[in-house]
Structures are given as C-alpha cells and as structure tokens.
Amino acid sequence: MARQQGNDIDAITGTETTGHVWDGIRELNTPLPRWWLWLFYITIVWSIAYWIVYPAWPLVSSYTVGYFNWHSRQAVVEDLAALKAGRAAMTDRVAQTPLDGILADPALLDFARAHGRAAFADNCAPCHGAGGGGVKGYPNLNDDDWLWGGKLEDIVQTIRHGIRAADDDTRQGVMPAFGRDKIMERGDIAVVADYVRSLARLPVPANTDLAKGQKLFAENCASCHGDEGKGNRELGAPNLTDQIWLYGSSRDTIIEGLMNGRGAVMPAWGQRLDDTTIKALTVYVHTLGGGEK
Amino acid sequence: MDAICAERETKPIVPPGKEGFDPNSDGGDDSPLYAARTKVYPQSVTGTFRRIKWAVLVVTLGIYYLLPFVRWNRGPNAPDQAVLIDFPGRRFYFFFIEIWPQEVYFFTGLLIVAAMALFLMNAIAGRVWCGYLCPQTVWTDLFLAIERLVEGDRRVRMLADAGPWTFGRAARAAAKHFLWLMVAWWTGGAWVLYFADAPTLVRDLATGHAPLVAYLWIGILTFTTYALAGHMREQVCTYMCPWPRIQAALTDEHALNVTYRHDRGEPRSSIKKSEQLRQQGLPAGDCIDCLQCVHVCPTGIDIRNGSQLECIQCGLCIDACDNVMAKIGRPARLIAYDSDVNIKRRMAGQAPLTQLMRARTILYASIIAIVGSLMLYVLLTRHDFSVAVIHDRNPLFVRLTDGAIRNGYTLRVLNKRLEPRRFALAVDGIAGSVVEIAGLPLGSANIIEVGPDQTREFRVLVSEYTFALPASAPVTFHLTDIDSGERASAADNFRAPQGD
Numbered sequence: 001m002a003r004q005q006g007n008d009i010d011a012i013t014g015t016e017t018t019g020h021v022w023d024g025i026r027e028l029n030t031p032l033p034r035w036w037l038w039l040f041y042i043t044i045v046w047s048i049a050y051w052i053v054y055p056a057w058p059l060v061s062s063y064t065v066g067y068f069n070w071h072s073r074q075a076v077v078e079d080l081a082a083l084k085a086g087r088a089a090m091t092d093r094v095a096q097t098p099l100d101g102i103l104a105d106p107a108l109l110d111f112a113r114a115h116g117r118a119a120f121a122d123n124c125a126p127c128h129g130a131g132g133g134g135v136k137g138y139p140n141l142n143d144d145d146w147l148w149g150g151k152l153e154d155i156v157q158t159i160r161h162g163i164r165a166a167d168d169d170t171r172q173g174v175m176p177a178f179g180r181d182k183i184m185e186r187g188d189i190a191v192v193a194d195y196v197r198s199l200a201r202l203p204v205p206a207n208t209d210l211a212k213g214q215k216l217f218a219e220n221c222a223s224c225h226g227d228e229g230k231g232n233r234e235l236g237a238p239n240l241t242d243q244i245w246l247y248g249s250s251r252d253t254i255i256e257g258l259m260n261g262r263g264a265v266m267p268a269w270g271q272r273l274d275d276t277t278i279k280a281l282t283v284y285v286h287t288l289g290g291g292e293k
Numbered sequence: 294m295d296a297i298c299a300e301r302e303t304k305p306i307v308p309p310g311k312e313g314f315d316p317n318s319d320g321g322d323d324s325p326l327y328a329a330r331t332k333v334y335p336q337s338v339t340g341t342f343r344r345i346k347w348a349v350l351v352v353t354l355g356i357y358y359l360l361p362f363v364r365w366n367r368g369p370n371a372p373d374q375a376v377l378i379d380f381p382g383r384r385f386y387f388f389f390i391e392i393w394p395q396e397v398y399f400f401t402g403l404l405i406v407a408a409m410a411l412f413l414m415n416a417i418a419g420r421v422w423c424g425y426l427c428p429q430t431v432w433t434d435l436f437l438a439i440e441r442l443v444e445g446d447r448r449v450r451m452l453a454d455a456g457p458w459t460f461g462r463a464a465r466a467a468a469k470h471f472l473w474l475m476v477a478w479w480t481g482g483a484w485v486l487y488f489a490d491a492p493t494l495v496r497d498l499a500t501g502h503a504p505l506v507a508y509l510w511i512g513i514l515t516f517t518t519y520a521l522a523g524h525m526r527e528q529v530c531t532y533m534c535p536w537p538r539i540q541a542a543l544t545d546e547h548a549l550n551v552t553y554r555h556d557r558g559e560p561r562s563s564i565k566k567s568e569q570l571r572q573q574g575l576p577a578g579d580c581i582d583c584l585q586c587v588h589v590c591p592t593g594i595d596i597r598n599g600s601q602l603e604c605i606q607c608g609l610c611i612d613a614c615d616n617v618m619a620k621i622g623r624p625a626r627l628i629a630y631d632s633d634v635n636i637k638r639r640m641a642g643q644a645p646l647t648q649l650m651r652a653r654t655i656l657y658a659s660i661i662a663i664v665g666s667l668m669l670y671v672l673l674t675r676h677d678f679s680v681a682v683i684h685d686r687n688p689l690f691v692r693l694t695d696g697a698i699r700n701g702y703t704l705r706v707l708n709k710r711l712e713p714r715r716f717a718l719a720v721d722g723i724a725g726s727v728v729e730i731a732g733l734p735l736g737s738a739n740i741i742e743v744g745p746d747q748t749r750e751f752r753v754l755v756s757e758y759t760f761a762l763p764a765s766a767p768v769t770f771h772l773t774d775i776d777s778g779e780r781a782s783a784a785d786n787f788r789a790p791q792g793d
Contacts, residue, residue, distance in 0.1 A: 030328075031327050031328040032327045032328070033327065033328055033330070033528060033532055034327040034328065034329055034330060035330075035525065035528065036327075036532070037327045106742075110749070110750070113752075129687050129688070130686070130687045131685055131686060131687035131688055131701075132687075132688075133687045133688030133691075134688075140688065140691060142685075142688055142691040142699075142701065143691045143692065143693055143694070143699075144693050144694055145693075145694045239694070242694035242695070243692055243693070243694055243695065243696045244692060244693075244694055287731040287752060288701070288731075288752075289691065289699060289701055289731070289752075289754050
C-alpha cells in the first residue's frame with residue numbers, strides 16, 4: 001500500500017488519515033494495538049517452529065521430514081493399534097465364545113453385529129451389495145434360501161474356505177455345461193428347461209412334453225438337484241422348486257445355464273481375515289434375516 | 294453526527310491511548326506502527342453501584358466456583374453431580390434435567406432466550422450485561438481489587454510506576470502477580486470440574502492422576518484469565534468484543550444509559566468560580582471539573598463526552614460524582630441512568646419521560662416468553678423412552694422361498710430412565726404379518742430389554758403373505774412398557790415388488 005506523504009491529521013481523534021475521501025468522509029489510519037501486533041509476530045515465529053518440527057517443505061524427490069520424524073501414516077497405525085487395544089476386551093470374548101454363545105449374549109451380539117457390519121462393508125459388499133441384497137449371480141443373504149446351508153457352522157465354513165476357491169477345504173460342486181460339452185441335445189435342453197420351470201409352478205408352453213422332461217431330468221439332473229428338484233446343499237445345487245433364482249427364472253436364462261454351466265467363485269476369506277472378524281461376519285450374515293437354527 | 298462533531302471541535306479531547314500522539318507530526322512513514330496502551334489506574338469508590346457490583350461479583354463467582362460440588366442423587370446408574378457435561382457418556386445434567394445429544398434444540402432455545410435477554414436489558418438500561426454481569430467485567434473487577442489491596446490505590450500506584458524500582462515495589466508486584474495467578478488457576482480448575490465428577494477429579498488433580506487434557510485446560514484458562522483480567526482488561530471490551538458494536542446498533546433514544554446530564558452540569562467551572570457566578574446570578578453548571586468520574590473509570594474514559602464505545606456502563610462514575618455532589622451540597626445524580634430524550638425534554642422545560650413499554654421491549658419480552666414457555670412445555674411433556682425406525686435401504690424387500698415378501702427395519706429404542714426396562718413390540722398396518730427380532734427366537738413374545746439410560750438397536754423383520762400389497766404400505770411400530778403400560782410409536786412403510 002502506497003502511503004501518501006503529508007496526510008491529514010483528524011482533529012477529533014488525533015489520528016492520521018489514509019487520504020481516502022468518500023462523500024466528505026475521511027478514512028482514519030488507526031494504528032494497530034500493540035498486543036495485536038505481538039500476536040502477529042508470534043504466529044510468524046510459530047510457523048517457523050512448525051517447519052522445523054513437522055514435515056513441511058517439498059524438495060525435488062522428497063521433503064523436509066522434521067525434527068521428530070513425525071509421519072501421518074505412523075500416526076494412523078498408532079491410532080488403529082490403540083483402537084484395537086481399546087476393543088480387546090470385547091474382541092477377546094468374541095474370539096473365545098462359540099458362535100451360538102455369541103447369539104445368546106445380547107452384549108456380544110450387539111458388538112459382533114457392529115463389527116460384522118463394518119467388515120461386510122469392507123469385504124463383502126462389492127459382490128453381495130451394501131445390505132447383502134445380492135445381484136444376479138451373487139446370492140441375496142437376507143432371504144431364507146441357502147445354496148450351502150444357513151446354519152452358523154455352514155456360514156462360517158463358507159466364509160472361511162470359500163466356494164470353488166484355492167483352498168483345500170473349499171466347497172466344490174459344478175453345474176456342467178450340458179450344451180457346450182454335448183452331454184445333451186439342444187432340443188432336449190429346451191424340454192428340461194420347461195420341466196424345471198414347471199417344478200417351480202412357473203408357466204410353460206402348452207405343447208411341452210413334461211413326461212420327457214421328467215425323464216431327462218432324472219437321467220441328467222437328479223444326481224445333484226435331487227429327484228424332486230429340491231437341491232443338495234452338499235454340492236451347492238440349488239432348490240429348483242422355490243421362488244428364488246440366483247440367475248433368474250426366465251426360460252432363456254435357464255437354457256443358458258444348461259448350455260454353458262454355472263460355477264461362480266467366492267474367495268476363501270480365512271486366508272485374508274482374522275478369525276474374530278470371520279466370526280463377527282458369520283453372526284452378522286446369520287442375523288440379516290435368513291439364519292437357520 | 295455533524296452536530297456532535299461541531300460540539301466536540303470546540304473542545305478537542307484526546308481519547309485514551311492517544312495522549313502520547315503528536316497531532317502536529319506529518320503523519321509520514323515515521324508514525325508508529327502500533328498504539329501503545331495507556332495504562333488505566335481506576336480509583337476505588339464507594340456507593341450504591343459499587344455495592345451492587347460487589348454483590349453480583351460474590352454471587353456469580355460463588356456459583357461458578359462452587360456449583361460443581363453440589364450433589365444430586367440419580368441412583369446407581371448415573372453421576373451424582375448436579376451440573377455435569379458428560380462428554381464420554383454424551384449427556385448433560387442440570388439438577389433434575391438430563392439432556393441427550395439429540396435434544397440439543399434445548400440449547401438452541403436457551404441461546405435464543407439469552408440473546409433476547411441481552412437485547413431486552415440493552416433496550417431498558419443499556420449495557421447492564423457489560424457493566425455488571427459479563428465474566429470479563431467480573432474477573433477484571435476482582436483482579437483490580439487484588440491490585441488495590443497489594444499495591445495501593447490509584448495515586449500510590451501511579452507514583453510507584455513513575456518512580457524507580459525498589460525492593461518494596463518489586464515485592465508488591467510479585468505478590469500481586471502471584472495472587473492473580475492463584476485466582477486464574479482456581480478459575481481454570483473450577484472449569485474442568487464441570488466435565489467430570491468434581492470430588493474425584495480434585496483428588497486426581499492433587500495426586501497427579503488426572504487426565505492430561507484436564508491439566509491442559511486448567512493451563513489454558515489460567516493463562517487466559519491472567520492475561521484478559523490482569524493485563525488486557527478494558528482492551529478486551531474495546532477491541533475484541535463484538536457486543537459494543539452490535540449494542541450501538543440496537544439502542545434507541547429511550548434506552549437508559551449512564552449519562553452525564555450536561556443540561557445540569559454545563560458550563561463547568563471550579564467550585565469557587567461557580568459559587569461566584571451563582572452569587573452574581575449568572576448561569577453556572579454543577580460540574581466542578583474534579584475529574585473523579587474519570588479517575589474511577591475502569592476503561593479510562595470521560596463520561597462527560599457522551600455515550601462512547603469504550604463505556605461499559607458500570608455506574609462507578611455515578612457513585613464518584615454523587616460523593617462529590619454530597620460534599621459540595623449540590624443534588625446527587627449529575628451523572629445518572631438517563632436518556633437523551635429526557636435531557637432534551639428538561640432543556641425544553643418538559644417533565645422527564647421514562648417509557649418502558651416500547652415496540653422493541655415488547656417484542657423482545659414476547660420472544661423470551663414464547664420461546665421460554667415452548668421449551669418448558671417440551672421439557673415437561675417429553676417421553677422418558679422413545680423409538681425411531683429406519684427401513685433397510687438395501688435390499689428394500691426380500692422374497693422368501695415360499696414367495697412371501699419380507700422387509701427389514703432397524704429399531705432404535707431410547708430408555709431415559711435410570712433403570713432397565715422391558716418393552717413389548719407390536720407391528721400395526723400389515724394384516725397377517727409375521728414379526729421377528731434378530732437374535733430372539735421366532736414365536737417368542739417379542740419382548741426387548743433396554744439397559745438404564747441407554748440406546749439399543751434391534752433388527753426387526755416383517756414378513757407378509759397376502760401377496761397383494763401396494764408398492765408402499767404404511768406400517769407402525771408400537772412399543773409398550775411392560776410395567777407402566779406407556780406406549781411410543783414410530784411409523785414407516787412396507788415396500789413390496791410390483792408386477793414380476
């Protein structure tokens with residue numbers, strides 16, 4: 001700011017003016033209070049101290065690390081460790097209590113569900129949806145239909161070892177590609193598809209030969225899905241008589257499955273998550289609504 | 294404004310802080326960067342307003358320092374402190390009132406009432422808050438009293454400051470700062486007691502077991518009290534506080550303010566000269582220019598210059614002037630709570646007029662009454678338990694193997710009582726629906742328990758088998774206290790798929 005020489009002194013206040021005049025009103029150039037000025041200087045000194053103590057200046061390929069070598073990543077690690085230690089009492093109890101014991105204890109149940117909800121959002125939601133609602137090919141975990149079983153021990157097994165995953169104890173079972181591998185004729189596949197729809201009381205074309213469909217089903221499908229099409233949880237073969245269809249119930253979708261087979265994969269989470277988190281996830285999924293006793 | 298300026302120009306007054314400034318300097322680059330504070334040496338005074346200020350000081354500081362120690366029995370599940378801000382427990386306790394975080398609107402109401410009370414005080418009698426009640430004023434008053442006790446009154450202090458440093462002066466200064474720091478330390482100490490159980494915290498503080506944050510806050514408040522009340526004093530009001538600026542915009546010509554009645558005081562002259570003038574039948578004012586009003590002023594101003602930003606309207610100049618008037622045998626209250634309107638009316642030979650009922654006083658009082666009674670009503674009629682419901686966002690509904698449609702809800706139940714309570718859940722709106730609570734066996738009576746002074750969440754599943762519901766049907770959750778029969782409800786919707 002340019003300062004004009006010989007500015008007026010305001011007669012009333014005895015203060016110098018800036019020389020700016022608006023409609024006859026002159027602006028006073030009131031000096032700052034001394035304490036204010038001191039505070040200003042202190043903030044400057046403070047900022048210099050800050051540069052020395054904390055990481056501050058970017059260099060060509062690194063930065064000034066600061067006197068105490070403080071690092072924000074290290075601070076996060078310490079915070080996480082402190083958080084873990086703070087929860088240790090409850091996480092230890094979850095770790096030591098059998099799954100059905102967790103369900104029976106209201107405090108443990110609340111804690112495990114909260115823990116499980118967070119772990120679900122981090123690990124499971126990308127495929128199963130934020131609330132476990134599922135999408136085509138990824139099961140809805142809220143309903144009462146389970147491919148591999150909905151008891152606590154079934155769920156924990158599935159989460160720990162996965163489905164068709166790289167794990168010795170993983171769940172195995174594949175829907176063959178009847179069409180692609182030429183196990184069944186194309187025309188027969190359409191007949192079986194219509195028969196399967198009839199099992200779930202879905203409408204089928206009037207001229208369908210259901211007797212032939214039933215024969216083909218007994219020869220090709222019943223070994224996994226059962227004589228009545230009720231499925232087999234040992235093999236992850238779905239119940240074909242209910243209202244829930246993982247890939248959809250349209251004729252085309254069923255034919256597509258028969259042609260190319262099915263065999264989706266779920267990772268073995270035992271290799272990635274600790275045992276307490278897996279137990280919490282089990283309790284959370286079990287209490288979403290479909291858990292079996 | 295022109296009239297005031299013209300009036301002042303006849304008798305230029307150098308305001309405080311400007312005495313060292315040379316008005317004849319050229320105002321060039323060698324003018325100072327800052328204005329040094331001119332130290333104010335307020336003189337002691339006795340009188341009505343001084344007594345009021347002492348009383349207010351004792352009562353307000355007494356409340357501040359002792360209130361954390363007042364006990365209030367709340368049973369085994371809540372703290373026994375009458376006034377407590379419990380951050381970890383997320384509660385605020387005030388005697389029989391307990392406020393939860395979601396009831397923060399009570400504080401909003403309190404702030405509205407406080408602001409309106411401030412405006413109302415201002416409309417009736419000027420800066421009552423600044424002069425008597427503001428913590429800055431009260432603590433400054435206390436610190437001034439200590440200063441006077443240790444270092445003597447105005448003249449003694451001024452002489453000592455002008456003279457050389459002696460052992461006695463240094464000892465007195467050291468004693469003063471020690472006492473100031475003690476008061477400041479107690480002030481910070483009392484502050485932290487509002488945030489934890491006071492007797493326990495006092496013991497922990499004394500034995501060095503209190504949390505670091507407590508020591509930190511005591512340190513911060515010791516420093517601010519010592520700096521603001523001991524050293525900065527009137528500068529806080531003049532430079533830092535926004536209220537003088539706002540106050541000036543809210544006042545009007547009917548508001549009572551500490552006023553020099555210039556109609557009675559002018560022309561001022563010495564006591565001898567005014568007697569001579571009176572004997573000759575010439576006009577003589579009551580002001581004898583003894584400067585007592587200036588000497589007692591804690592902000593170092595001259596009230597005879599009219600209303601000023603710096604004036605906190607503590608009324609001490611009234612006491613000082615009354616004492617002088619009594620000595621010279623003139624009527625008291627040459628300086629008094631008065632308004633510009635009355636001065637003009639008296640000069641015009643009319644009777645003074647104090648008009649309390651004005652549009653703004655009525656408005657402020659009405660707002661206080663309305664907000665205050667609304668808060669009281671809400672406070673007295675609030676439930677000691679409540680329920681809130683959140684519908685699952687994903688999935689909105691679930692189809693079960695038998696074709697039924699199920700919706701998931703999260704029920705959040707608040708129990709504000711200090712003992713555990715049991716509630717029965719009933720769901721209204723969907724005929725023939727099946728209700729289960731996650732973690733409870735299906736077919737149980739759907740009875741849930743919530744601990745004392747706690748919030749608990751429940752996952753509730755509602756399934757329906759009519760297969761003919763609209764996309765969204767209203768559903769209501771009722772909770773009934775098993776012991777007292779009290780009921781609370783929350784409404785939501787049941788969502789169903791339309792046309793497969």
